[in-house]
Amino acid sequence: MSVPFSQAFTISAYVLKQKLKGNKRYPLVLMLEPLFRCNLECAGCGKIQYPEPVLKQRLTPEQCLRAVDDCGAPVVSIPGGEPLIHPEIDQIVQGLVARKKYIYLCTNAILLKRKLDLFQPTKFLTFSVHMDGLKEEHDHAVCRDGVYEQAVEGIKEALARGFRVTTNTTLFLGAKPERVRQFFDAMMDLGIEGMMVSPGYPYEKAPDQDHFLQRRQTKALFEAIFAKPNKRWRFNQSPLFLQFLRGKREYFCTPWGNPTYNIFGWQKPCYLLQEGYFKTFKELIEKTDWENYGTGRNPKCANCMVHCGYEASAVDDTFSSLRGLFDTIRFSLKPA
Numbered sequence: 001m002s003v004p005f006s007q008a009f010t011i012s013a014y015v016l017k018q019k020l021k022g023n024k025r026y027p028l029v030l031m032l033e034p035l036f037r038c039n040l041e042c043a044g045c046g047k048i049q050y051p052e053p054v055l056k057q058r059l060t061p062e063q064c065l066r067a068v069d070d071c072g073a074p075v076v077s078i079p080g081g082e083p084l085i086h087p088e089i090d091q092i093v094q095g096l097v098a099r100k101k102y103i104y105l106c107t108n109a110i111l112l113k114r115k116l117d118l119f120q121p122t123k124f125l126t127f128s129v130h131m132d133g134l135k136e137e138h139d140h141a142v143c144r145d146g147v148y149e150q151a152v153e154g155i156k157e158a159l160a161r162g163f164r165v166t167t168n169t170t171l172f173l174g175a176k177p178e179r180v181r182q183f184f185d186a187m188m189d190l191g192i193e194g195m196m197v198s199p200g201y202p203y204e205k206a207p208d209q210d211h212f213l214q215r216r217q218t219k220a221l222f223e224a225i226f227a228k229p230n231k232r233w234r235f236n237q238s239p240l241f242l243q244f245l246r247g248k249r250e251y252f253c254t255p256w257g258n259p260t261y262n263i264f265g266w267q268k269p270c271y272l273l274q275e276g277y278f279k280t281f282k283e284l285i286e287k288t289d290w291e292n293y294g295t296g297r298n299p300k301c302a303n304c305m306v307h308c309g310y311e312a313s314a315v316d317d318t319f320s321s322l323r324g325l326f327d328t329i330r331f332s333l334k335p336a
Contacts, residue, residue: 002194002234007102014074015319025256027073028312033262034059038082040142057263061091067261070281079106090118097124104128112154121162131167133183166236169197177224184233194236198307215303219247239331240314253294257312269293
């Protein structure tokens with residue numbers, strides 16, 4: 001695992017505080033989507049399928065910071081769309097840094113080199129570059145040639161300027177374990193801080209519905225990838241979540257762990273389902289029937305093993321027992 005001590009300490013203190021207060025449901029990561037517009041049209045994504053009037057909308061910095069304050073999560077992930085398109089993304093990031101939130105600005109990196117001057121290196125800001133494999137696999141996934149090279153150049157420039165950089169990889173049906181392993185090696189060669197990986201979830205709006213993994217396929221794929229882990233690999237996520245992906249641990253979904261706020265409001269119950277919105281975070285937590293979501297409870301969740309639902313479960317496991325804490329430490333000392 002590769003998470004800086006200050007970040008790990010902040011998250012640990014936050015979780016322990018919630019447990020001491022007896023809070024059963026608390027957010028760990030806020031998924032802040034300031035816009036849906038993107039400069040790519042990936043077949044596995046549902047965001048760019050919205051009509052043009054929706055794609056023209058965006059959150060203001062004030063709306064973003066109000067949502068962050070209402071939620072209170074120590075980590076803020078900024079996906080999209082492509083957040084670097086947002087004309088005020090620097091103001092949003094500055095407001096989050098002032099609040100000492102740990103930020104993962106998710107980007108396809110097409111604009112990264114051009115936009116780096118808007119930001120200052122800080123421990124609170126990480127560029128999380130979307131990379132779905134080596135050149136052939138990545139360019140196929142994003143439906144455009146040449147994007148892999150652009151992303152690599154953006155990563156190199158950001159690292160050279162002292163920014164924190166991670167990668168974020170979504171795997172689909174047909175992913176070849178050996179190619180994924182080679183991809184992990186290539187990312188480590190670039191010198192990034194760590195990698196995040198997750199199976200894809202079947203967005204109802206996504207054009208390609210034929211390449212999402214079923215639960216048994218997810219376990220088989222990740223077991224094959226991590227059967228012979230490379231000691232060089234570093235992951236910027238819970239090692240217990242990686243064990244879960246391999247089928248080595250079983251968790252129930254924790255959908256309130258990664259709430260989503262976007263141009264429509266607070267999405268219920270998570271950003272992967274299209275079931276409406278609440279106006280306030282308080283309404284989301286108090287009015288959602290959380291028992292109706294997760295594997296075994298909702299047919300839409302049957303094959304989901306995505307990080308936004310289960311990484312929070314893994315983190316909770318770490319702090320719920322000595323065994324969970326011991327296993328987290330143990331698996332942190334090796335890739336998976």
